[in-house]
Amino acid sequence: MAWISTQERQEGAIIYRTLKKRTNENVAVILGVVGLLSLVVGAVALPVMLGARGAATSNVNISGFAFVPQNLLIEVGDTVIWTNNDGTTHTVTSTDLTGELDSGNIGNGGTYSHVFNAVGTFTYRCELHTGMTGSVSVENVIPEFSSVPFVFLGILALVLGLMVVRRRI
Numbered sequence: 001m002a003w004i005s006t007q008e009r010q011e012g013a014i015i016y017r018t019l020k021k022r023t024n025e026n027v028a029v030i031l032g033v034v035g036l037l038s039l040v041v042g043a044v045a046l047p048v049m050l051g052a053r054g055a056a057t058s059n060v061n062i063s064g065f066a067f068v069p070q071n072l073l074i075e076v077g078d079t080v081i082w083t084n085n086d087g088t089t090h091t092v093t094s095t096d097l098t099g100e101l102d103s104g105n106i107g108n109g110g111t112y113s114h115v116f117n118a119v120g121t122f123t124y125r126c127e128l129h130t131g132m133t134g135s136v137s138v139e140n141v142i143p144e145f146s147s148v149p150f151v152f153l154g155i156l157a158l159v160l161g162l163m164v165v166r167r168r169i
């Protein structure tokens with residue numbers, strides 16, 4: 001083992017403390033920057049997420065004694081418009097317990113529209129031609145982009161940064 005003088009030992013301790021302090025300063029700065037950036041992304045993303053998807057409209061064509069498409073998948077708040085393109089009168093009438101759909105008679109060229117505000121599968125048929133059946137499946141709106149992880153990450157990084165600073169860098 002090499003002999004180390006007291007002076008060298010003190011110098012070594014000072015260098016060590018300085019390096020540690022600099023490292024902590026850098027870590028705090030990086031965490032602070034990550035935190036602020038994440039909060040900015042989160043703040044920008046939130047309104048984008050909320051406004052990204054307005055209610056949509058889907059169409060069902062009543063043609064050739066059939067609902068086309070027969071099974072429709074939509075999201076909550078969407079509107080469905082049935083248009084009767086047959087020469088014959090048809091109806092859009094619920095066959096499930098919800099009774100959600102009750103168009104009455106729809107003549108040639110007539111339409112029936114309905115807004116779906118509940119999640120679930122809604123089955124229906126034409127009361128005049130009961131072999132004509134269809135369904136509308138309504139699912140929850142899936143956010144295309146969530147700001148939640150960014151806000152979470154931002155707060156976490158800022159808190160960690162503050163903890164590093166608090167430890168007297």
Ligand SMILES: [Cu+2]
Nearest residue numbers: 090126128129
């Ligand atoms: Cu019919």
